[in-house]
Amino acid sequence: MPDRRSTALAKVPEITLAFWVVKILATTLGETFGDTLSMSLGLGYLASTGIFALLFMVTLFFQIRRAFHFIDNGLVGECPSMRTLRENLWNHIFTCDIQLYETT
DSSP, rough: OOOOHHHHTTHHHHHHHHHHHHHHHHHHHHHHHHIIIIIIIIEEEEEEEEHHHHHHHHHHHHHHHHHIIIIIIISOOSSSHHHHHHHHHHHHHTTTOGGOOOOO
């Protein structure tokens, strides 16, 4: 039976490559669009920061709405265990306690 640690370490290069690809694309596109709004269109840094903050808030709203829709409508059943599952899933979306995700 494979060791859990060796299995996790085997996935590190894939995760690292995906992380750097997303990071480089996000940084490049973010700086490009930020410069376009602030410099090329002449809106200034404050206005372009406000536009991107608003865009971030709108996308965050839709992500949370999507999670709520899945938890509320995607999980079928009205028994107490399903209600508890829905409540725990919703609470874990906003958790700040990383120890809940650690396995021993």
